[in-house]
């Protein structure tokens with residue numbers, strides 16, 4: 546009997562947790578995809594510690610993301626983001642929700658690929674815009690036409706996010722439904738698949 550078959554009959558959350566094993570679970574995707582919110586809920590469901598990289602960056606720098614961008618610029622922010630994520634991924638297993646640009650940075654992407662199983666939360670422009678336009682704390686969207694900026698980022702970034710291990714559509718469904726989608730995808734990580742052993746913490 547393979548690993549998946551032996552897990553059948555157990556609650557989905559338990560199947561997902563066992564399939565993930567000692568690996569980190571890392572959410573990537575554009576602003577508004579739901580990485581922070583869904584990541585936290587998935588972590589609670591799996592009883593695995595949760596960390597949001599933006600929150601961690603704000604903690605270590607004692608500045609908000611907007612303040613960091615304003616004071617040091619995006620390049621410095623990315624360097625800090627890379628260092629923080631490298632450290633966090635070594636402390637797993639954790640559910641790690643990244644900021645939208647993290648996976649686009651080559652060094653950070655390489656760490657994420659080595660450090661666990663990545664999930665791209667993919668959403669269309671209308672869904673993202675509806676969500677991000679309700680708040681104004683995202684420095685990259687402080688432009689004359691933020692919807693156009695978001696669309697440009699989609700065009701640039703979607704081919705890169707597609708390198709994540711798994712893709713889940715983020716739609717306007719209840720958050721619990723999104724969590725279930727994630728658990729189902731994880732439960733499908735069989736002991737024999739391409740992702741077996743990938744990102745296993747030593």
Ligand SMILES: Nc1ncnc2c1ncn2[C@@H]1O[C@H](COP(=O)(O)OP(=O)(O)O)[C@@H](O)[C@H]1O
Pocket residue numbers: 574575576577578579580581582583676677716717718719720723
């Ligand atoms: N499935 C969903 N249904 C409704 N609202 C959602 C859903 N997922 C996320 N949101 C909302 O969208 C906004 C952005 O979510 P957030 O997790 O901060 O995205 P990200 O971290 O990817 O930028 C939040 O207000 C959040 O509550």
Ligand SMILES: O=C(O)C1=C[C@@H](OP(=O)(O)O)[C@@H](O)[C@H](O)C1
Pocket residue numbers: 574575576577580581599610643644645646647682683684685
């Ligand atoms: O897409 C990006 O480059 C960014 C996304 C933000 O995180 P969320 O995706 O959680 O909003 C935050 O890291 C920063 O404003 C930059």
Ligand SMILES: [Mg+2]
Pocket residue numbers: 580581582599642643644
């Ligand atoms: Mg976030």
